[in-house]
Amino acid sequence: xxxxxxxxxxxxxxxLKRLKTKxxxxxxxxxxxxxxxxxxxxxxxxxKARATAKRGKIRFRYVxxxxxxxxxxxxxx
Numbered sequence: 001x002x003x004x005x006x007x008x009x010x011x012x013x014x015x016l017k018r019l020k021t022k023x024x025x026x027x028x029x030x031x032x033x034x035x036x037x038x039x040x041x042x043x044x045x046x047x048k049a050r051a052t053a054k055r056g057k058i059r060f061r062y063v064x065x066x067x068x069x070x071x072x073x074x075x076x077x
Contacts, residue, residue, distance in 0.1 A: 002026060 002022040021027045023029050034047070 002028075 002019065002023065004015050004019040006012060020029070039047070
């Protein structure tokens, strides 16, 4: 469970924003919204498609940043 401690002199609304950000990053808020009401098959498909696209975007970010092998260098094939 994410925790946020309020620092001395920090406004409470800023601490709440940090808590909300942590909850969002861990996917807790999305799960609560999903379980709050009935999810139609179309909504389920859309949610899964968004999750797949997000995973693909993250995967692409790491693959795109790898340097290309030098020409003439041995490959793993």
